[in-house]
Amino acid sequence: MANTSNMPSYWTLRRKAKERVDRNLALVSSDNITVPSLAEAVSPSIAEYNEDIFMECQPEDEELRCEDSDHVSDVFFDACKSFVSDDDLETSDDEDCDHLRRSLANWAGEHQIPHAALNDLLKLLTPYHSSLPRDSRTLLGTVRSVDVSEKAGGQYHYFGVLNAIKPVLNANKAQLRQHMCLNLQTNIDGLPLFKSSTTQLWPILGRVQNFQGDPVLGLFCGTTKPKSIHEFLEDFVNEIKQLEGGFDFEGLSLTLKLSSMVCDAPACAFIKNIKGHTGYFGCGKCTQEGVYTENRVCYPDIHAPLRTDEDFEQMIDEEHHLGPSPLQQTSLGMVSGFPLDYMHLICLGVMRKLFMLWLRGPLTCRLSSQNITKGFCRM
Incomplete structure (x- = not known):
């Protein structure tokens, strides 16, 4: 790939072209040839002025004048075309800058770029693209309030x-x-x-x-x-x-x-607007009535009738409901759409209870010190 780091910019080339045009115009003017200004040359028809100006060469100076005139004509015509397209160039530059800003904002959002990293990137780009903002919040359109x-x-x-x-x-x-x-x-x-x-x-x-x-x-x-x-x-x-x-x-x-x-059990009961998990009719999956034993409510029947989404919608079990839930207006299944909370039920519930029985429970179920191995402790 060609190295473009040392290539002159567009504005440098344009400035040099304008300087050459001015020098050639000064040369033509010194020979008493009337040449319109650039502003005049840009208006209505460049071709007309081009013909009027450079057809005034005298016969005795034809060799010298025509050679210079051809050169001046080419440079002058190219320069005029550049000046004519100023508005188009500015419009194109604005569109490119807007496209760059949108592309950077989308890229930062898609890849979840931190604001600190995006700020550093903008510091590197703004010397070459002055229209870019200096702060990531401006680029992303972050609301101030x-x-x-x-x-x-x-x-x-x-x-x-x-x-x-x-x-x-x-x-x-x-x-x-x-x-x-x-x-x-x-x-x-x-x-x-x-x-x-x-x-x-x-x-x-x-x-x-x-x-x-x-x-x-x-x-x-x-x-x-x-x-x-x-x-x-x-x-x-x-x-x-x-x-x-x-x-x-x-x-x-x-x-x-x-x-x-x-959700966990308390949040689930709050959202569904039902009795809590410590209530007598608090189970969200079955219809059995809880039994109070050893300072807690238990549900010993493992074959109790199960609740269904249809039963919940009709609020058949009045003891279970505190009132209607706003989520009943959606397509969410009010029983099937609430999975059991594995962390609290198994990890912090059943397993913790088993460990307490194995280590500090009655002697009939407590493990001896010989049975508590390193492998058991790693559980």
């Missing part, structure tokens, strides 16, 4: 499902034709922000199945959990209902389905 509303007893901001998943879809355009129906998994849970305060955060997180990325769909902050599940999920449910009817993205007609809500 966020619209926060008072809702459900706290402060709430809704980012929007479609706005949040657009970067994910842009990064996976090649696969979209194979997934015209998008399955959205969501997670809602509360987490404390500070040990010395009751302030807690309740984010609504999303994930499009088969694609990478976990965008934030909504964010609630308050001293308690949202006081009303209907207010908390109002914006989310309304948009989900619209997207389930179909939407256009980059020329593709896509649909979105809320396939599952992945």
Whole structure:
């Protein structure tokens, strides 16, 4: 590939061409030939002026004058063409700069480039492209203020499902034709922000199945959990209902389905608006009544009748429901769409209980020190 680092720029070539034109015009003027200015030459017809000016050569000077005139004519005509296309060049430059800005912004979003790295890249590019911004927030169009509303007893901001998943879809355009129906998994849970305060955060997180990325769909902050599940999920449910009817993205007609809500037991009961997991009718998968034993409610019957999405929609088991859930307005299965929480049920539930029995339980089930090997400890 040819080395272009030492090649003169467009503006350098243009300046040198203009200097040559001025020198030749001065030479022609010194011989008492009337030559219009560049501004005059650019107007109506360059060809006319070209003919009038350079056909005035006297016969006795024909050899000298015609040779110079031909040279001046060529340079002058080329220079005039350059001046005529100034507006076109500026328009083309503006379009190129806009295209570069959009391309950089899309690239940064698709590859999740940190703002610090993007700022360093802009510092390298701005000396050569002065129209580029110096800050990544300007390039990406980051909003300076966020619209926060008072809702459900706290402060709430809704980012929007479609706005949040657009970067994910842009990064996976090649696969979209194979997934015209998008399955959205969501997670809602509360987490404390500070040990010395009751302030807690309740984010609504999303994930499009088969694609990478976990965008934030909504964010609630308050001293308690949202006081009303209907207010908390109002914006989310309304948009989900619209997207389930179909939407256009980059020329593709896509649909979105809320396939599952992945939550722990307390959050699941809150979202479904049902009895908690410690209640007598709190099991979300079967209809049996709990039994209170040893300071806790247990569900001993492993063959109890199972709940179904249809039974939940009709709210047949009145002891199980506290009221309707806003998610019933969507296509989400209110029983099948809430998978069991593996971490709390198995890892922190069953396994922890077994370890307590093996190590500190009654002698009938406690392991001896000889049986507690290194392999057992690594479990």
